[in-house]
Amino acid sequence: MNIIEINHLTKTYGHARGIVDVSFQVKEGEIFGFIGPNGAGKSTTIRTLLALIHPTSGSAKIFGKDCIDFAPDIAKEIGYLPSEVFYYDNMKVSDLLKYAASFYKKDCRTRMKELVEIMELDTTKKIDDLSLGNKKKVGIVQGLLHEPKLIILDEPTSGLDPLMQQRFFDLLIEENKKGATILFSSHILGEVQRLCDRVAIIKEGKIVTVEKISNLRENNYKKIKIEADNASDNAFVSIAGVNNLNVDGNLISFIFKGDINTVMTKIADMEITNIWIEEPDLEEIFMHYYESED
Amino acid sequence: MNIFMREMKAYRKSLFIWSVGILFLIGASMAKYAGLSTTGQSMNEILTAMPKSLQAIMGTGALDISKVSGYFGVLYIYLLLMATMHAAMLGATIIAKEERDKTAEFLFVKPVSRTSIICAKLSVAVVNIVMLNIVAGISSLYLVGTYSEGESVKADIILAMSAMLILQLLFLTIGSAIAAISKKPKLAVAISTGILLMTYILSIAIDLNKKLTLLKYLTPFKYFEAKIVMNGGGLERKFIILSLSIVIIFSLITFVFYRKKDLQV
Known part of the structure; x- marks a missing residue:
């Protein structure tokens, strides 16, 4: 009812x-x-x-x-x-x-x-x-x-x-x-x-x-930011589900949707100094809904 | 009933302050009369020597202020102004304050209809103006009686106070109707008192200029004038009917508009 x-x-x-x-x-x-x-x-x-x-x-x-x-x-x-x-x-x-x-x-x-x-x-x-x-x-x-x-x-x-x-x-x-x-x-x-x-x-x-x-x-989005000495986006470009990839100095950031393990194994191979994995804020979730409508 | 009790409590203090104000106005004025009456006729001569416009503004006009009835007639205009001001402000605030103080989201989600909320609020307002009227009436009867020197004023004062009550009701419903219509609750009080002052000024203008006489229907201050009431003229029936019709119309407006209103929260 x-x-x-x-x-x-x-x-x-x-x-x-x-x-x-x-x-x-x-x-x-x-x-x-x-x-x-x-x-x-x-x-x-x-x-x-x-x-x-x-x-x-x-x-x-x-x-x-x-x-x-x-x-x-x-x-x-x-x-x-x-x-x-x-x-x-x-x-x-x-x-x-x-x-x-x-x-x-x-x-x-x-x-x-x-x-x-x-x-x-x-x-x-x-x-x-x-x-x-x-x-x-x-x-x-x-x-x-x-x-x-x-x-x-x-x-x-x-x-x-x-x-x-x-x-x-x-x-x-x-x-x-x-x-x-x-x-x-x-x-x-x-x-x-x-x-x-x-x-x-x-x-x-x-x-x-x-x-x-x-x-x-299931549509679990993660916002991932990695700090590494020799940062380049090469490692992540090829992974499906990576969006908004951005390299700024030694900071790499992107939004990821999919099996989190694929990203984690890539990161494990890297020499990193710091990492942040966050829930994307609501705006970013909305972006998903608008993008999927287009 | 709970809203009624709550509002009665909320307006206790305000009613007390207004009553003290009214009491002070009457007390101080009558004390002045005590001084004035000893000078006898001379005060009247000074007043009649004044330009007619000034007389109209002070409200003396056709009143013999050497007599206590005439003096009270002048005082009555100020009492009327004060009591109607109280009524207009009360009518506007009691309706508008839930939106103004943002308590609308508390009261209007409770299981009571808007009609019964307005009913309770208007009842409280009516009780308040009646009480203020009684305070004004009793203190006038007592204080004026002290100086009456045999002049019988009781009946005229009671008549004047009934007229005052009618006008209080009238401005109360004008205030509540404006609050019900107004999209900006904060402005409701300002608009209602503004209208009150405009009609008051219009009543003076009519005194100054005979050509404006027909406009007297537009200003309640002309409906029951002290110079007629205090000189034994009573209350004109057509103005009683007109006033009560206005009261009914504005009450209906209050209910109808408030029921359809989008509350500002």
């Missing part, structure tokens, strides 16, 4: 592009990644799903109901964490959480307490006095305290330290096991790869592809 169904959703702001003809489905129980660079249209899509803005054309359904017409009804089972969290500054954390809980017709106190403990949140402080990371924690707690069936996260990890990020991911996995569906938007490929089953990749307002993470893994 599809929890989210987006059909040809388009949103334009005057002449500015928002999103164009976006369609994808998120199945029940899935952790679905939504990935793209800043300004690609992730937040626009999410805000339309949440009925904060209205689509120019197309439609979207959540739990089988139109996301605009039945917004208040759907919202009962949605937990949302925005990319930038803003709350009523002069409120205390505990008051804000109580206020958030008061919108749901169930007793959220136990879950709220648990979440506060997991995220190590000091509820006696005023929102105004919180750091960005702590505000984000408030966001997490208030988004999850009613145990929603659908969790929508818009770049949720910014501002969280690695430890809290890990706890947050554990929390999400736990919620997912309990049956929650998760839509996770991010511009960081690593975190999406770690968490998600499938991803939709969006660029310049359009969906480039919807893929299983396992497929993306």
Whole structure:
């Protein structure tokens, strides 16, 4: 069953592009990644799903109901964490959480307490006095305290330290096991790869592809940089899967896709002084999708 | 109900400050009257000797300020200006602030319809302006009563305060409608107070120039004038109907436009 169904959703702001003809489905129980660079249209899509803005054309359904017409009804089972969290500054954390809980017709106190403990949140402080990371924690707690069936996260990890990020991911996995569906938007490929089953990749307002993470893994790109005294590109030119080969002084760099062993044996034969093997950033992955389209 | 309570709490302080302001305005003015009344008729003579334009700007005009009712009539214009200013700003901010403070992404993803959010917010605003009106009414009755020297002003003050409430409601809904329509939430307050000041200036212009009399329908400050109300003229029915129609229209605009609005976040 599809929890989210987006059909040809388009949103334009005057002449500015928002999103164009976006369609994808998120199945029940899935952790679905939504990935793209800043300004690609992730937040626009999410805000339309949440009925904060209205689509120019197309439609979207959540739990089988139109996301605009039945917004208040759907919202009962949605937990949302925005990319930038803003709350009523002069409120205390505990008051804000109580206020958030008061919108749901169930007793959220136990879950709220648990979440506060997991995220190590000091509820006696005023929102105004919180750091960005702590505000984000408030966001997490208030988004999850009613145990929603659908969790929508818009770049949720910014501002969280690695430890809290890990706890947050554990929390999400736990919620997912309990049956929650998760839509996770991010511009960081690593975190999406770690968490998600499938991803939709969006660029310049359009969906480039919807893929299983396992497929993306098979297309595993590596960015390799080698420092060697007598650097030349001869060794690598002949290998299939080497792209963007570049020699600069004694630095060789290229992007590689394929069986990593073929490159490693070549490198093993060389006298090298240093080596870097990195995940290419998202832009480079996008380049792949654009190149393959041409 | 939770939104209502939350907003009531959020506006507690502001209401208190405005009430103190109103109280101070009435208190200070009436203390001045105490000094003025001892000079008897002479103050009136000075005022009538002033150019008509200056009289219009100060709001004295046809009022006999040696009598407490006339003096209150002048004070009433300033009370009105203050109370409607409060109402216009309140109407605009209570609607626009969720977008301005970026809390829209909190409130509007909760399981409540926009209509009920606006309903709760407007109710809070109405309670606030009524309370300010009561503060102004009670302190006027008390302080003016102290200097009335037998002149019966109670009924006129109550009438003036009802007129004030109608105009407060009117500017409240103008403010909320502008906030609902406006694409830039930060500008909503500026636009609403701007409109208020423009209509006020227009009301003075009408006093200065008889040819503009027909424009009186455009400025609520001309609907219930102190010189008529305080001289036993009461409230004109056509202006009551006109005001309440404007209130209804602008409330509807607020609801309709806000429901379709793309929230700025």
